[in-house]
Amino acid sequence: MSKCQNDNQVIRIRCGCTNLRTVTVHRPISPEPPEPGGPDDPGPSIFAYVTNAADNTVSVIDTSTNTVIATIPVASPHDIDLTPDGTHAYVTNTTTNTVSVLNTATNTVITTIPVGNAPHGIAITPVAI
Numbered sequence: 001m002s003k004c005q006n007d008n009q010v011i012r013i014r015c016g017c018t019n020l021r022t023v024t025v026h027r028p029i030s031p032e033p034p035e036p037g038g039p040d041d042p043g044p045s046i047f048a049y050v051t052n053a054a055d056n057t058v059s060v061i062d063t064s065t066n067t068v069i070a071t072i073p074v075a076s077p078h079d080i081d082l083t084p085d086g087t088h089a090y091v092t093n094t095t096t097n098t099v100s101v102l103n104t105a106t107n108t109v110i111t112t113i114p115v116g117n118a119p120h121g122i123a124i125t126p127v128a129i
Contacts, residue, residue, distance in 0.1 A: 048060070081123055
């Protein structure tokens, strides 16, 4: 994976049956949030969300350390996309005919939506239609 010059970009890489999305998330390290842009502000964290079809999971990777920080169970994930604000990820689940909605702050499934037969691709628009 190549590093983007602009860390605020969402990038997508396909490798076989594994799909990847990254999102920039601002999260405080200490209990008291630092002043944005101040000396204690750690800056944005960038996380990659990877679908693992064979394992029925989504891996969350902290790109600053290249370590998996969470593994989220979902059913037969195929594709994934993030909301423009990075707060949610939507995962197509091919064998259960559903879409899992992930909360990226807690890295948990918050709901599962029934959809048509064997969903694969998904795309989220940046504005309401």
